[in-house]
Amino acid sequence: MKPVCIKNGWVVLPDAVVKADIYVREGKISRISLVGEGADSADAEGRILNAEHSNHDGDREVFRAGNSIIDARRTAINVEHSNMDAEKGSSSIEHSVNHSAHAIMPEEFTVIDASGSYVLPGLIDIHNDAIEKEVQPRPNTLFPLEMSLLEFERKLPLHGITTMYHSLSLGVGLSLRGDHLLTEMVELINQYRTKRSIIRNRIHLRYEISHLKGMHIVAQYIEENKIDYLSFMDHSPGQGQYRKEGSFERYVMKNQGMELKEAQALVVDLMERRQRIDWEQLRQLGRQAIQQGISLASHDDDSPERVDVFKSYGINVTEFPINLETAQYATGEDMAVCVGAPNIVRGVSHDQNLRAIDAIASGAASIICSDYHSSSLLQSIFKLADEGIAALPTAVRMATLHPAQACGIADEAGSIEPGKAADLIIVQRYKGHPWVTHTLVDGKTVYAADIRYQKD
DSSP, X not given: OOOEEEEEEEEEETTEEEEEEEEEETTEEEEEEEOOTTOOTTSTTSEEEEOOOOOOOSOEEEEESSHHHHTSOSOEEEEEEEEEETTTTEEEEEEEEOTTOOOOOGGGSEEEEOTTOEEEXXXXXXXXXXXXXXXXXXXXXXXXXXXXXXXXXXXXXXXXXXXXXXXXEESSSSSSSSHHHHHHHHHHHHHHHHHOOSSEEEEEEEEETTOGGGHHHHHHXXXXXXXXXXXXXXXXXXXXXXXXXXXXXXXXXXXHOOOHHHHHHHHHHHHHHHTTOOHHHHHHHHHHHHHTTOEEXXXXXXXXXXXXXXXTTTOOEEXXXXXXXXXXXXXXXXXXXXXXXXXXXXXXOTTSOOOHHHHHHTTOOOEEEOBTOTTHHHHHHHHHHHTTSSOHHHHHHHTTHHHHHHXXXXXXXXXXXXXXXXXXXXXXXXXXXXXXXXXEETTEEEEEOOOSOOOO
């Protein structure tokens, strides 16, 4: 594969935005050449970061990916080590000065002009159940699973999503009906990603803990390494998302086309099964997942006490806490708190729960997911920056580096750093709206778009 150079973009590093060229070889970011006024990035005197290990024994120094990079003396440096501070979200690069670095030859590269555009890490979406709507856009209207997967995947690069944790629910009444649809989709994604892929397709299994017959399916998928992320959900009425009387019934009637009597019967059955949950067996399931390197999440936590319960099961992410108190408590317990991008874009929860913007502004949320609306993820990042709620690098980290850290893939993805996978997106803006012009996965352009015309 021919090397790639993304030139003259405003590159969003973990804690700075700099004008730079990015060089990609063999699917990895090999160099980041900062382009300053009067600096020629093709010249060895340009400020260059690269991923090659250096044997130089000269003095070392540490600098942060902020103004100190921009102000650093113009010399070529070889990156020996890059370390991300998970708490502060700051990046430090330990390097050796190498005055004999060779000049870069742009003609060797396929050049993508990013002038006037932002260059971001590819977005990592750890919770998006929209594929279920691709299969069943209306109640009792099913489309072929393979068609649904292929068509859904094609949509993701245009939204800047390069790693998708397809969120599939194993439970009754809240998603696709029947365990067979869940198991068929899990098998399909696993087979597909070994043979072909546009983006990085991963699986987030959402296990409804009252679905007792499904526990052996979860255990099997953990053992066979067929899932990449596991969440424990409890959608039983009277707590969490459905704490308001009748809210559960209304949801399943609308989502699944049930009659009231059918929904009420489902509630009776669900509450009976919830009484029979073996909590110790659930804890063992969590331990099994952790041993396989699978991160765990809880869902719709509504109190600090509930956070404590699930933390004892090995949970490291809490998704969509119901109120600010719970989000702040989970953050204080060193858990990652995930909020939804649609909540940010709309400025309100569709269930009148916690406003995601309030959680972010108070430092009680660290991850953004698209939840059910893929295009909201990129939009939410720029809304946070535009409204001064978070600096752009901070907002970007919430949809890239932080989810990568939560899911254990930060060594290979989640930020623009030498040596990491070249999962990159180029973003322009039109009337304030961000839109993706290029998406690269492993350095390969999997999506590109242009405008036919634009009038002033």
